[in-house]
Amino acid sequence: MGKTLAEKILSAKSGTDAKAGDIVIAIVDLAFVQDTTGPLTVRQFQSSGMSKLANPERTVLFIDHAVPSPNANQSNDHMLLREFADQCGCKLSDIGEGVCHQVVQEDFTRPGDVVVGADSHTTTAGALGAFATGMGSSDVAVAMGLGKNWFRVPESFKVQVDGDFQKWVSAKDLILHLIGTIGADGATYKSLEFHGRTIKKMSMTGRFTIANMAVEAGAKAGIFAADETTKQFLKSVGRGNDYKALEADPDAVYEKTIKIDANKLEPTVSKPHRVDNTALAKDLKGTRIQQVVVGTCTNGRMEDLAVAVSILKGKKPAKGVRLIVGPASRRIMTTAIEKGYITSLIESGATILPPGCGPCMGLHQGALGDGEACLSTANRNFEGRMGNPKSFIYLASPATAAASALTGEITDPREVM
Amino acid sequence: MLKGKAHKFGDSISTDHIIPGRYAPLRSNLPELAKHVLEDADVNFVKKVKAGDFVVGGNNFGLGSSREHAPLVIKMAGVSAILAKSVARIFYRNAINLGLPVLICDTDKITNGDELEVDLTAGTVKDITNGNTLTFGKIPEVMLKILNEGGIINYVKKHGDITV
Numbered sequence: 001m002g003k004t005l006a007e008k009i010l011s012a013k014s015g016t017d018a019k020a021g022d023i024v025i026a027i028v029d030l031a032f033v034q035d036t037t038g039p040l041t042v043r044q045f046q047s048s049g050m051s052k053l054a055n056p057e058r059t060v061l062f063i064d065h066a067v068p069s070p071n072a073n074q075s076n077d078h079m080l081l082r083e084f085a086d087q088c089g090c091k092l093s094d095i096g097e098g099v100c101h102q103v104v105q106e107d108f109t110r111p112g113d114v115v116v117g118a119d120s121h122t123t124t125a126g127a128l129g130a131f132a133t134g135m136g137s138s139d140v141a142v143a144m145g146l147g148k149n150w151f152r153v154p155e156s157f158k159v160q161v162d163g164d165f166q167k168w169v170s171a172k173d174l175i176l177h178l179i180g181t182i183g184a185d186g187a188t189y190k191s192l193e194f195h196g197r198t199i200k201k202m203s204m205t206g207r208f209t210i211a212n213m214a215v216e217a218g219a220k221a222g223i224f225a226a227d228e229t230t231k232q233f234l235k236s237v238g239r240g241n242d243y244k245a246l247e248a249d250p251d252a253v254y255e256k257t258i259k260i261d262a263n264k265l266e267p268t269v270s271k272p273h274r275v276d277n278t279a280l281a282k283d284l285k286g287t288r289i290q291q292v293v294v295g296t297c298t299n300g301r302m303e304d305l306a307v308a309v310s311i312l313k314g315k316k317p318a319k320g321v322r323l324i325v326g327p328a329s330r331r332i333m334t335t336a337i338e339k340g341y342i343t344s345l346i347e348s349g350a351t352i353l354p355p356g357c358g359p360c361m362g363l364h365q366g367a368l369g370d371g372e373a374c375l376s377t378a379n380r381n382f383e384g385r386m387g388n389p390k391s392f393i394y395l396a397s398p399a400t401a402a403a404s405a406l407t408g409e410i411t412d413p414r415e416v417m
Numbered sequence: 418m419l420k421g422k423a424h425k426f427g428d429s430i431s432t433d434h435i436i437p438g439r440y441a442p443l444r445s446n447l448p449e450l451a452k453h454v455l456e457d458a459d460v461n462f463v464k465k466v467k468a469g470d471f472v473v474g475g476n477n478f479g480l481g482s483s484r485e486h487a488p489l490v491i492k493m494a495g496v497s498a499i500l501a502k503s504v505a506r507i508f509y510r511n512a513i514n515l516g517l518p519v520l521i522c523d524t525d526k527i528t529n530g531d532e533l534e535v536d537l538t539a540g541t542v543k544d545i546t547n548g549n550t551l552t553f554g555k556i557p558e559v560m561l562k563i564l565n566e567g568g569i570i571n572y573v574k575k576h577g578d579i580t581v
Contacts, residue, residue, distance in 0.1 A: 023559050023581045036441045040485055049574045066441065073442040080445070120483040120507055136485035136511035138569050142579060150559055150581050184429065185477040189506050218480065220506055274429060361438035382433040382481060384457045389437070 002249025004156040005223040006191035009131040013114045020155040028143040029113035032060040037118035039077045040137035042084045054147025059090035062100035067356040070364040098329025098355035101297035110242040111226030123214045127207035129226030129246040154220045156191040158254040161198040163262035168413040171206030172397035175213045176268040180278030188218030198262040204233040205303035212298045216275040267412045270395035273383040284410040291374040292405040295326030296360045299377035304398040309341045311402035312348040318408030326353035362387030375404045419497040421469035425529035428475035434458040435487040454490040468495035479508025488512035513560045516568035520553035
């Protein structure tokens, strides 16, 4: 019987003939934490009796969520992570390097890897053909110390996407549409595996956006085959040798198949306070917003910035709209500067953030006031997410975000272009 | 046998409801962090909850972030178990890893304030207030082993390894 991508990877890493429903012990190829989950991981590791890391070269501590630190407490947490990295010889990705879910793809993830991170959006690495899943601090501490952990092999949903996107419709609209269709728990415990002609043609940027948000449907992983596009991405970050082809068996067994016609998708928005509370941008006309965020681990990559620039160039946000842009990594920031994107965005009134998670988690750099609404390219719009339970968050693509910045209300990008 | 009062919440209680990101500066000061448990779902929860009580949710309890601080602050509030119709994956694993039972049952039959008795071995929730007895789904064996050791860190401390 053929295997899904999840079954293939977990079979190889557990040395068993792993099938959906099995519980396996699998090798962990990459374990990482970030600055809001890492300090607990360090303390749990230290209290567990495990004395050293199984694989220090592939254990990474990211300081990306509160960067540069907005307060003394978080500075102390950062110090704890830096000291632990020094003592254990693991990798440290300090302030300015970027969001873990971008840096991990640039520097570490290989097709076929098992990746665990103490951050739910670890699923992003599935775009490169890895089995990547978010875990809590203790589980990642165990993976760091033992070099393995236990996994229930998930059943998989095949998401079959065919057809071409209309102009100004992108991967973000596709994943928001999918989550809106199956619900925020529509894929709980499952592996979402993406197939079809649209996916084959899709850039790595689009694949990262989709894999990133797989968890918003409850999924344990969101996995793509590793193909020529994967190879070109790894080459572009100087890791061509890390490439290996990986695809699901043609006779793999899926719990269900979800078919999506990309031609029919339109700019889609998640309304407060749930990611699955979706609507079409055109139907939300008149919804006023005070802040627009383009960036984060979901949509802070070059292609995303290019879309924002193409819509905003030479224009300014509507009166009363604050535009915030955060490139996801140092590499992206540098490239965006070289290409003139950053100057263009600043001229369009954007406030540029350092590479990092920015305002997504409500810590700093754009917390909302009472009754304010923000349209963000991030991945979550839960009550209180951006620092204030009395505020409202809408999620959309970079194109919808940029178009909405120009009008001050939620706007289908096709209306302004 | 666990005994306490039900604190009922609705569907889709996210980790941001349980312990919002804006309190991340308190994550290395757990007693202070725990004062904000479930604040964005019920601002008075922390004043009402007593040792042994139960948090009772609806569908998809604990969705969102991987923050283990979410089940941790619920445990620190003295809650003896979480009951829900369904639970998000990472939250479920995190709670068990901390030795906090999560029991899947039909919580529509429980009303806020009901007195409950949970028998972990028999797999039953007895609602003393309305006389109903509910059964909860079996906790997977590997998780039961972790739960019985008081969480994954204790498990690894004792066994020096993890097996299934």
